[in-house]
Amino acid sequence: xxxxxxxxxxxxxxxxxxxxxxxxxxxxxxxxxxxxxxxxxxxxxxxxxxxxxxxxxxxxxxxxxxxxxxxxxxxxxxxxxxxx
Amino acid sequence: xxxxxxxxxxxxxxxxxxxxxxxxxxxxxxxxxxxxxxxxxxxxxxxxxxxxxxxxxxxxxxxxxxxxxxxxxxxxxxxxxxxxxxxxxxxxxxxxxxxxxxxxxxxxxxxxxxxxxxxxxxxxxxxxxxxxxxxxxxxxxxxxxxxxxx
Numbered sequence: 001x002x003x004x005x006x007x008x009x010x011x012x013x014x015x016x017x018x019x020x021x022x023x024x025x026x027x028x029x030x031x032x033x034x035x036x037x038x039x040x041x042x043x044x045x046x047x048x049x050x051x052x053x054x055x056x057x058x059x060x061x062x063x064x065x066x067x068x069x070x071x072x073x074x075x076x077x078x079x080x081x082x083x084x
Numbered sequence: 085x086x087x088x089x090x091x092x093x094x095x096x097x098x099x100x101x102x103x104x105x106x107x108x109x110x111x112x113x114x115x116x117x118x119x120x121x122x123x124x125x126x127x128x129x130x131x132x133x134x135x136x137x138x139x140x141x142x143x144x145x146x147x148x149x150x151x152x153x154x155x156x157x158x159x160x161x162x163x164x165x166x167x168x169x170x171x172x173x174x175x176x177x178x179x180x181x182x183x184x185x186x187x188x189x190x191x192x193x194x195x196x197x198x199x200x201x202x203x204x205x206x207x208x209x210x211x212x213x214x215x216x217x218x219x220x221x222x223x224x225x226x227x228x229x230x231x232x233x234x
Contacts, residue, residue, distance in 0.1 A: 064170075
């Protein structure tokens with residue numbers, strides 16, 4: 001299982017590549033609202049798929065919620081839950 | 085209550101109210117997602133019938149349908165990234181004349197019923213041009229005496 005800080009850094013890299021945020025991801029705190037930072041519905045889908053590819057995991061349906069992709073912390077927590 | 089006040093109260097509870105949802109989706113984003121994630125992206129967002137649009141209308145057609153799903157979610161008050169409703173529970177189909185309409189399944193249908201939205205009246209209009217797709221959804225909020233008990 002990936003170290004949490006390393007997990008968050010990888011999540012940030014995936015957000016930078018797929019999130020299409022209006023704010024630079026490096027300017028966001030781990031708990032900052034990604035939707036306020038410009039994460040759209042479609043981008044949240046591609047971020048989810050990118051996370052699954054990067055970590056070779058699959059999000060269960062109960063984790064496919066707005067809350068799961070709301071922050072770097074939340075995404076990292078969900079990834080840890082599914083074994084990243 | 086006066087006669088006028090009474091008439092207004094009756095109108096508020098018996099007159100259907102229009103509800104609306106609107107969304108935009110860029111086509112290049114959908115193209116990129118199809119290229120990068122393929123079937124996993126398609127199966128996450130679109131029903132088998134909707135996926136066939138990729139063959140006939142390309143990524144622009146898919147983008148319009150994604151926008152339509154989001155527009156309906158906003159109409160239902162559940163809009164937002166991913167949301168808690170499966171995107172495939174909001175299905176865009178075409179009537180015999182080619183006009184798009186929406187069919188709600190599962191949680192989306194349940195939510196519409198709880199909210200008192202007459203799903204038979206949900207109307208859709210889709211468009212795409214210049215790399216952007218848009219959709220608007222309109223429905224009627226049932227009068228109080230026709231809403232399902234909560």
